[in-house]
Amino acid sequence: MKLFLSTYNYKIDKKGRISLPASFRSCISEKKSTEIILFKSFKYKVIEGCSYSRIENISKRIEQLDIFSDEQDDFLTSIFSELQYVKLDSEGRFTIPDDLKEYANINNEVTFIGLGHSFQLSEPKFAIQRQNESRSRNLEQKRTLKTNLSKNKNEYSD
Amino acid sequence: MKLFLSTYNYKIDKKGRISLPASFRSCISEKKSTEIILFKSFKYKVIEGCSYSRIENISKRIEQLDIFSDEQDDFLTSIFSELQYVKLDSEGRFTIPDDLKEYANINNEVTFIGLGHSFQLSEPKFAIQRQNESRSRNLEQKRTLKTNLSKNKNEYSD
DNA sequence: TGGGAATTTATGGGCGTCAATGGGAAATTT
């Protein structure tokens, strides 16, 4: 599976439809999938999205690995119950469910943010704010970043 | 994987296209890849580039961080959302996204600088300036060159 | 080893396709 990358700004049309960025479509189209999964981010007032296969993987990890405390498990369970299937039309567009739209303060415009195996949908101004925040937090903690990135260097050929 | 080496000066044509140096193409063509990844350098007003497989490796490292930790979250947001897929045409050319062009003050001409596992795209005059600076810094620190090489390796690995 | 042939590279331009967006008509629902 290709990774969800980059940032896109799209408009919601009068009928409430919005295009999933073409590069995102190719991230979920292994079996010409016409569905995505959307849910409320538990951290921020944004919508989280991913492919169905991602949900399957997370589910397996929770079952097999015992690394989650009861508390976290409950947390995850509550997230799963909020997952929604969302269909894409023949042009690759979809409609954001009302409750999610409200949760993320989304009106006419949406910013898609790629996060590797998932993506976020958010109100454009809030998206910029979040990107700035995480960038500056990363810069402040530069040393942690370097250590982590170079630690496993030898495992990879490039 | 072959390393990105050397320096090249290429022109942007009327349609906004520019050739990826042939030697760079052979660095990403493991599976006849026709995509590169571009993003704003964290350090300078230049564009950074690499192969997709390099991003996959970084992704794997980030995945090893705790799920839902602020650390992982900030990495995902600040790194992946800033990366852009850029396709090469059948002649090995690509178009530099407008926001990156603006960030690096690029107009008609571009200097490619090989950096081993990645490369940089910059405004030609700025490229010369940067090369002079780093050359003189290296001369000043001649005695500690060996030590610095291993240290710098990590700095440039992202 | 030299020098011409074949290939590759950097660059140019035409044109068809696709992406993002808009809107109407048919199908479904209440």
Place this chain on the structure above:
DNA sequence: AAATTTCCCATTGACGCCCATAAATTCCCA
């Protein structure tokens, strides 16, 4: 029937694909 959803078609600008060419590079063979 009114409202919502699904399917189909339209538009515009950007981009991919194709073909072309001149310069540079590599290859080959005498």
